[in-house]
Amino acid sequence: MPLCPANLEPLVVHAQRELIEAAKAERLKTYGDLIASLGTSTRWIEEVLLEVAQRERRGGRPPLTALVVHEQTQEPGDGFWALPMLSRPQAAADERRLWLNEVNHVWGYWR
Numbered sequence: 001m002p003l004c005p006a007n008l009e010p011l012v013v014h015a016q017r018e019l020i021e022a023a024k025a026e027r028l029k030t031y032g033d034l035i036a037s038l039g040t041s042t043r044w045i046e047e048v049l050l051e052v053a054q055r056e057r058r059g060g061r062p063p064l065t066a067l068v069v070h071e072q073t074q075e076p077g078d079g080f081w082a083l084p085m086l087s088r089p090q091a092a093a094d095e096r097r098l099w100l101n102e103v104n105h106v107w108g109y110w111r
Contacts, residue, residue: 011038012051019052019064023110028103030071046079053083062109066102075099 018037022029035045053065063083069075076099 008044008047008051011040011044011048012055014038015048016052016055016064019067020110022067023064023106026107026111028067028069028074030069031077032071034068049079050083062105063102064106066099066106 015034015038018034019029031042031045035042038045038048040048049065049068053063056062056064063080065080065083066076068077068080070077075096080099081095
């Protein structure tokens with residue numbers, strides 16, 4: 001069951017703020033840390049991050065969601081590659097290069 005817009009909005013705004021702070025400090029943010037700061041379950045994180053990415057795209061900004069990574073791998077999850085503005089490369093090296101390019105683009109934008 002998806003979140004209703006009234007419940008989604010505060011989570012999206014909070015996530016966006018957290019990710020902007022991380023971008024300004026040129027840091028990554030783990031899924032676990034973001035979920036803990038939102039006070040929600042892992043069940044909703046994908047929906048929240050998709051909405052953040054869509055808002056950033058509409059605003060002409062790079063995807064803040066590139067900064068959200070798994071704690072163990074320090075790389076994004078499958079949800080990042082599901083974003084409509086990205087297409088996942090075939091080779092793992094190309095995938096990492098594209099992701100790092102997006103991370104640097106985000107950091108540069110928020111400097």
